[in-house]
Amino acid sequence: MRERDLSDTLGITEAQLLAAHVGHGVTRISADMDRIMPALTRLGEVMALTRNESCVIEKVGIYDGFRPGPHAALVVNEEIDLRMFPRHWQHGFAVEKTLEDGGIRRSIQVFDAAGDAVHKVFLRDKSVLEEWDGIVEDLQIADQSDMLDVTARIPVEAAKGHADMADRLRAEWDQITDTHQFLQMVRKLKINRLGAYRIAGAPYVRALAPTAVSDLLNRAAESALPIMVFVGNMGCIEIHTGPIETLKPMGPWLNVLDPGFNLHLRADHIAEVWQVTKATRRGDAISVEAFDNKGGLILQIFGVLADPDAADRWNQTVAGLEGLAQEVPA
Known part of the structure; x- marks a missing residue:
């Protein structure tokens, strides 16, 4: 099962599911956008993934053109085009998942305070794999607990107007x-x-x-x-x-x-x-x-x-x- 579906089945959030695997292919990292974005640039070509409950978008490219900001930030280039809101970037993980064919899928994943995915970045065959270990070490935080406290989800606001x-x-x-x-x-x-x-x-x-x-x-x-x-x-x-x-x-x-x-x-x-x-x-x-x-x-x-x-x-x-x-x- 995909991590999102498995976490729903278990009655926990996807971020809590990852936290439970800390030390077993998962490392807790900083969710600070200003630290993550320059690190992603070092990886070269990657796949950027953003989703909500009903739609997933995936783009392949390089994380060039980061423009930081306290309330809103951008990544703008020909392939990767993002509008990002730092206050929702609360929990970060570096993930190494062993696949059925024996390969390893590496990713950087960021979640909000409720433990729901905000943005994920997956390495590809053309990524600069030599940078991975150094990036994980640079972004690793002191707290490597396998437990994660999350807040209640903010409910979707129904149509409001008269x-x-x-x-x-x-x-x-x-x-x-x-x-x-x-x-x-x-x-x-x-x-x-x-x-x-x-x-x-x-x-x-x-x-x-x-x-x-x-x-x-x-x-x-x-x-x-x-x-x-x-x-x-x-x-x-x-x-x-x-x-x-x-x-x-x-x-x-x-x-x-x-x-x-x-x-x-x-x-x-x-x-x-x-x-x-x-x-x-x-x-x-x-x-x-x-x-x-x-x-x-x-x-x-x-x-x-x-x-x-x-x-x-x-x-x-x-x-x-x-x-x-x-x-x-x-």
Whole structure:
């Protein structure tokens, strides 16, 4: 079983499961992002993995372009593109797992205070293996206990917003000039993302069928349309920019299996999908955003505004997605 599934079966968190193996292929390390990121650069080519309950994104590349910050930090290069929030980086582990074929899979794994995975980095055949032992020694902390105290999970916030706020919301929405201003706006109004979508109405949002994400990925693959896929949790958001090629459904999972980029999406977890339009200085940014039945954000997909032709093709593709015959109730 995968560690995440095994920990759920045992009634513990994934971080506690790893802690139980300290001294047996697992070493507790610092979760300080400012220490981890330079160490990861020394490993050369690796695989970066970020997930939430319903989606996993994996990108292959090198951890170049780290930009630290006390509240938010970045890794930005052609392959690895991350938005990271240091306060959620609470527990770190260096892991060596023996595989069935006798090989060893090495990884750096970071978890939040509740013991849920924030970000993982896996070594590959092309990684600089000679750096591994030194990195583990450099990052190792004094506390090598096999017990780990965790806090209660922060529950997903359900949609928050009232229909009588619609006019004020639209007026504020009209003032947006950058997508990053959106969350500032909803916080100011004391609502949240999904709550805003449910009350804004056209031309700001359009409710789409739950199958819209699958349809969109298929159309993007068929037309070699470059897209931006955002998948994350409270501590890390990982981004893919570019076309997708190979889509492969497997049971409830919809998988993108491309060289350097994998996506694993539980399509059956999608309860709501919204087409969202936000103004930017480079034109409207149109996204397709999927939520689970608790109101949690699963993933966002955008067009590539930097390429006008691709942006236009993206807008046409999204416009062709199936909308809901009736509005989702606020």
